[in-house]
Amino acid sequence: MEAGKQDPRWSDKRYHFLGMIESPAKAVPVQAPLEPRSKKTRQEVFTGRQHSSGLDRLVLFTALALLPLLDHLPAVMGVSAAWLYFAGFGIYVALRRPLLKAVRQPVFLAAFAFLVVAMLVEMFQPTPVYERLKRFGETLLAAMLIASLCTDSKALKVALVGVISASLWLSVEVYSASYGTLAASSDVASFKEASRLREQAFEEFGLQANLNRISFLCAQGVVVCLALGLQKTAMWSRLGLLVGAVFCLLGTFLPQSRSGVLAAVAACLVVLLVYRQSRTRAFMVALIVGLGLVLVLPRAALSRFQSAGENAAGRSDDSRVRVYTAAWEALPDYFWSGVGAGHYHDTWAIEHGLSKLVDNGQNMEVLVIGAHSVFLQILIYWGILGLSFYLFMLWRAYRCLPRHPASDHLALALLGLTVAMVVRLLFTQNFYVKDFALVLGLLAAARMNIWPRGFVLPRRRAVYQERAEAAR
Numbered sequence: 001m002e003a004g005k006q007d008p009r010w011s012d013k014r015y016h017f018l019g020m021i022e023s024p025a026k027a028v029p030v031q032a033p034l035e036p037r038s039k040k041t042r043q044e045v046f047t048g049r050q051h052s053s054g055l056d057r058l059v060l061f062t063a064l065a066l067l068p069l070l071d072h073l074p075a076v077m078g079v080s081a082a083w084l085y086f087a088g089f090g091i092y093v094a095l096r097r098p099l100l101k102a103v104r105q106p107v108f109l110a111a112f113a114f115l116v117v118a119m120l121v122e123m124f125q126p127t128p129v130y131e132r133l134k135r136f137g138e139t140l141l142a143a144m145l146i147a148s149l150c151t152d153s154k155a156l157k158v159a160l161v162g163v164i165s166a167s168l169w170l171s172v173e174v175y176s177a178s179y180g181t182l183a184a185s186s187d188v189a190s191f192k193e194a195s196r197l198r199e200q201a202f203e204e205f206g207l208q209a210n211l212n213r214i215s216f217l218c219a220q221g222v223v224v225c226l227a228l229g230l231q232k233t234a235m236w237s238r239l240g241l242l243v244g245a246v247f248c249l250l251g252t253f254l255p256q257s258r259s260g261v262l263a264a265v266a267a268c269l270v271v272l273l274v275y276r277q278s279r280t281r282a283f284m285v286a287l288i289v290g291l292g293l294v295l296v297l298p299r300a301a302l303s304r305f306q307s308a309g310e311n312a313a314g315r316s317d318d319s320r321v322r323v324y325t326a327a328w329e330a331l332p333d334y335f336w337s338g339v340g341a342g343h344y345h346d347t348w349a350i351e352h353g354l355s356k357l358v359d360n361g362q363n364m365e366v367l368v369i370g371a372h373s374v375f376l377q378i379l380i381y382w383g384i385l386g387l388s389f390y391l392f393m394l395w396r397a398y399r400c401l402p403r404h405p406a407s408d409h410l411a412l413a414l415l416g417l418t419v420a421m422v423v424r425l426l427f428t429q430n431f432y433v434k435d436f437a438l439v440l441g442l443l444a445a446a447r448m449n450i451w452p453r454g455f456v457l458p459r460r461r462a463v464y465q466e467r468a469e470a471a472r
Helices: 012-018 042-047 054-065 067-072 081-096 099-103 106-123 131-149 153-184 191-201 211-231 235-253 258-274 279-296 299-305 319-329 341-351 374-399 409-425 434-450 459-471
Strands: 355-359 364-368
Touching: 054 067, 054 081, 054 131, 054 153, 067 081, 067 153, 067 211, 067 434, 081 131, 099 106, 099 131, 099 434, 106 131, 106 374, 106 434, 131 341, 131 434, 153 191, 153 211, 153 235, 153 299, 153 409, 153 434, 191 299, 211 235, 211 258, 211 279, 211 409, 211 434, 235 258, 235 279, 258 279, 258 299, 258 409, 319 374, 341 364, 341 374, 374 409, 374 434, 409 434
Parallel strands: none
Antiparallel strands: 355 364
């Protein structure tokens, strides 16, 4: 080769289109340029799941935002609007997602086991009735539909926005119906007067529903707004979420439901304690929400939170105290085998003091009341065996929560919703309530689709994982 001339085999331009630089001894590959960074979230990159479509998220948002309203829509040809809506919801999910994957989840298998055991125990009771177990089965079906449709973090975020929307419009209804009456009322002296004031304030309430449930649904919005507000970096987004938390907390207090307020306070405390990234931020957020509530809450809204007194017959004015006392005295009758749901509402509750007299406009009639606790109610219905399977189902639901929830605002909000639901189960006898389907479905989706390995990736490790996946 002549001096001053380069061997053409070493020309980068000549062999660049081949993707390598050739040499007589060895071919050294040229590193291909990195692909654009994936638009998936860090959890989606780590798990490799399919995306939810915009229509999927719209259906999920509508189902959760309108959940409190479904029981109040008119029936169509004798069929309830709630049943029709969830039938359409189920058809859509069945066409879009495989339901068998949700059925195989441990939490739903535990729920089916509880359902079978309760049916077997009920079968051997004097007057078996399966209506409540049927409703619980419908609740499980709704939870499976939600879990099947919530396939990624975007869908979970839209679901949480639906929860906030439902809480906000319920808070508007509660505020417009009761705030004027409570703000104009003076302090009351007894628990009985406070209960009468509560009935007067909600006399013209448009949604004829249980006020304890209304308060709890508003409490769900409080904890979700708080969890999302802690993680938001944009000032206006955080401010909007905190204002929403204050308004939903006002809607929680105005119905004067002690169980709803306790659920909101307990869930918010757990969220603030678990969030360890900035103690100063958590303290400031709690201070802003607390001061905002103090400024707008009427004093009369706190009158029912005092201890209940006794009436002229020497019995407590608080129905919960009477129910718990009667249930404790009758404990040997139902602890081992239960009394059955049908027998309980037929004669057993009346014979053991779990009833009250109400005026129906013409005469006085005896009304059976529940045990005011899901755990106590199931123990009375189906004994210690039924309660054990129900607790096992709740334990499987708890195992669906991802570890290290403070690293992700969605996981933190889901933790708050779970705490609020557990507190509510302590003070309601309806174990088949639709709100339980919401939380159970989101928990199953978290384990099945969003965090299948059971933990939230720390932020730094998630960034490394996302970059490595995008470079492949």
